[in-house]
Amino acid sequence: MKLYERLAADIDDAIQKGLFKSGEKVPSIRAASKSYNLSISTVLHAYLLLESRGVIESRPQSGYFVRARVRSRTQSKPAVNRASVSTEVDVSRIVLGTLRSIQADEMIPFGSPYPDQRLFPSRRLHQYAHAIARKGEGWSVLTDLPPGNPELIRQIARRYAENGTLVHPDEVIVTVGATEAINLCLQAVAKPGDTVAVESPTFYAMLHAIERMGMRALQIPTDPAEGIQLGALEKALQHQKVAACMVMTNFQNPLGFVMPEAKKKALVRLLEKYEVPVIENDVYSEFFFGKVTPKPLKAFDRKGLVLHCSSFSKSLTSAYRVGWTMPGRYRDPVEKLKFLNTLGTSSIHQLAIAEYLKYEGYDRHLRKVRQTFSQNAKLMSACIKRFFPAGTKISQPAGGYVLWIELPTQVDAMQLYERALEKGITLGPGRMFSAQNDYPNFIRLNYSYLWDRTSEAGIKELSYLINAGIGR
């Protein structure tokens, strides 16, 4: 193949891949000559060849453009990742598949891990971000390096104080969401091959972090109303080396319970006794149905063994990717890991949230959200009771925005997940919440979205699928 033919083939290929779309300009002859290190005449030759084939056309005084009749390959939509049914479940693959399927607008988002974003003050947050960016603030990653923007950190610490937990602002480190916070904390306290105690069922973000770090998850029986069983946990601590424990004590995902305060205290004391650090994921605590924000484990921490993680992704916006951690005695190593992992968190976003917390009705906003969640929990529960087969058991969350549903034992939740996807409904199959393929007949459903006829139709459709006999 001659040089000009090869260049023509390469450019044709780039157009087929969609790099240059119909009507867009391709590099000028001079630019292509420089970039590809070919003579002007070789490039000209290639372009004439492409023109003769109808791929590009020249426009006087302007250059060469992709011709309209050449169709670039349509941008492929993110594939709905069908998880195959197998005993070896790759949790993160199912989760990513579920998250991607939620992107499509026409999907019923029962599988979403996020609250309905229409509930959140995006417009207001953006007004702050806009004012900040326009003033030229927040444009250097160096301005708010780890631990993060001081005013945001003060507002975070202050929020804890308002909720009855005194923390020191010097302990707070801003992260890219709770996801990064959990990863950094786990890396600070354990190493590959170590064993980490988790709840069962447990929120898959915990399993992700363990999977990613090459550690082993040890599932501890968990009471659906009160959380991880202390007796079972102590037995595990006595019999093997456990490097860390990971829990959610407030509106645990997927169970929805809140651990009673006395038990929280007892849990911290137990872990102190064995000198085992505990990573606490507390992203849901503001979504209580009761009277006050429940206290985190952190409130009972005396020895700095609680690594507390949280985020604004569930309560303000997932788009800004702003979370935080208070890692107790592991503060310095976690701060260093944050720096090594992503350097900094967007300053503009940090500043915008700090301003919002300073001046806005965060509490008013949260009151509205709590009311919606608490109402929707009842509506969805009632609907499930009406349509799902006998033998179905539904959790009674004390807060948060998910239901954990046990279907009759013969139902295969992975099959249900796949069939539901075909019908335009997403859900969280039980296996996402276990490191050992437990919960084959469980599903998690999100009730944060506006409850309407479509939601009801979605529940009805699920019940048809279940009754049509998805068996194991």
Place this chain on the structure above:
Amino acid sequence: MKLYERLAADIDDAIQKGLFKSGEKVPSIRAASKSYNLSISTVLHAYLLLESRGVIESRPQSGYFVRARVRSRTQSKPAVNRASVSTEVDVSRIVLGTLRSIQADEMIPFGSPYPDQRLFPSRRLHQYAHAIARKGEGWSVLTDLPPGNPELIRQIARRYAENGTLVHPDEVIVTVGATEAINLCLQAVAKPGDTVAVESPTFYAMLHAIERMGMRALQIPTDPAEGIQLGALEKALQHQKVAACMVMTNFQNPLGFVMPEAKKKALVRLLEKYEVPVIENDVYSEFFFGKVTPKPLKAFDRKGLVLHCSSFSKSLTSAYRVGWTMPGRYRDPVEKLKFLNTLGTSSIHQLAIAEYLKYEGYDRHLRKVRQTFSQNAKLMSACIKRFFPAGTKISQPAGGYVLWIELPTQVDAMQLYERALEKGITLGPGRMFSAQNDYPNFIRLNYSYLWDRTSEAGIKELSYLINAGIGR
């Protein structure tokens, strides 16, 4: 201590910590009663006590406020982290210290790893971000999950095509800067305890990633004009198990060389022969002083062993934290790791950069930046030649924005770094660029900032410090 006294002490403590500043409102009696689970009268008692001590004051119809005369502890400025001189150098600690010291406006930023941000089109980028956010786009992290926003990915792939390297857009994964990209790629190809071949000197971000993952860095001699020595590398590959290689071939930091194309090709072939993946950090390639953007190693990759990493942090803005990777045959594991590490990268920022690349004069902007860098390289070199002692050797960068300077052997660059900090000048001591405390008499200086009398005074001040006898 009685309940009300304890609450009073806690609130006093929160005020001392700066959570509630002078003139700010403390929680209402009713709110505090709920949050701290104390009776209204206990809270009232505590507040009256604090009022009697002059800590807070009540305002009719409004509640209790922190009194102006109570000084909250002043927000501590980020400490300029003085690295102590020792043989065991903790690279990331020196780097974080250097980065923090640059935050102060009055500092002369010779130590900065970033270009002068005044050169970048922040205002224009923000116009796009503003339009996007106002339209309600980009507000869900689910919209542009890994691999990232399709239009941004297309623009990235297109840019490579314009520069003479054809890549497939399906290979691109958007990350939180090149920092995250490098971490994910390294984790995909090697495990803790593995050996990773690096240049010497090498850019510290590479050492950070290795340090963080608990791997071992193997330094390979590197030619200051042509890059890593292939003979030495092959000898290493023959004699030990090397899990991966990490290099910068375009305007390497700190040396500034560009590896000739023939050698790039030979390097890729050598690594293919031993089946060793290579992580390429290519963040500086747009800052050439020559005629064209030099080709990345990726251009010579036939077997998918090149994991190419880059970012907009050096060429558009560091504030958005948008980078990318093309990890060859490791694409799927890297995409999964990205998902596990930080879930997604801010959609608003992804969309804003995609728009900028689509409509704006990125090339015009880069031409201006290149001109500034190339001019400043000459100005700084000339100034150093004039003032620094005999025996000083200065690199001749082919692009980028740093000089690598060898001082007379008796000079201790760590001491110089510390003394310079006291004088308000930052610099990069040589040891940051080695896993083995090499380069004790080397420094890296950034010349991207506006060159003026202050810069010249900074160089002069450094020369005084050197001449005053910083010895080892």
